[in-house]
Amino acid sequence: MVGIISYKVENDVLDMHRVAVHPLYFRRGIAEKLIHYIEEDNNRLTKAIVATGRGNKPAENLYLKNGYHKTKDLEIAKGVYITKFEKNLQHKACDEKRI
Numbered sequence: 001m002v003g004i005i006s007y008k009v010e011n012d013v014l015d016m017h018r019v020a021v022h023p024l025y026f027r028r029g030i031a032e033k034l035i036h037y038i039e040e041d042n043n044r045l046t047k048a049i050v051a052t053g054r055g056n057k058p059a060e061n062l063y064l065k066n067g068y069h070k071t072k073d074l075e076i077a078k079g080v081y082i083t084k085f086e087k088n089l090q091h092k093a094c095d096e097k098r099i
Contacts, residue, residue: 005034014038014048014089019059031062045089054081063087 003021007014016038021030039048052059054073060083064070068085075081 003030003034005031005038007038009042009045012044012046014042014045016048016050019050019062026058032066035062035066039087039089043089047086047088047090049084049086051082051084054083056083060085 001022002025004018005016005020006018007016009015016035019031019034021028042048048068050063050068051074052063060070063085066087068087071084071086073081073083
């Protein structure tokens, strides 16, 4: 196995919990393909959300590159922060209907 993604769907929101790729397979687009797959599989939903450790530049760049925007930094324990991202999925569904 080279990559995994876990998520849940609740209240029309796709909530990604884990996106991981084996280090030997970094920078091959695997995480991006996993994200696209679950977005397409859940295209009836209104938005997607995900969080990563603050300062995790590879993950932050991945989400920004794929249409997510930063919503906030959150301190989850003293001195430990995560950065939250979200993406509007309805806009994508509307664009596809116009084609």
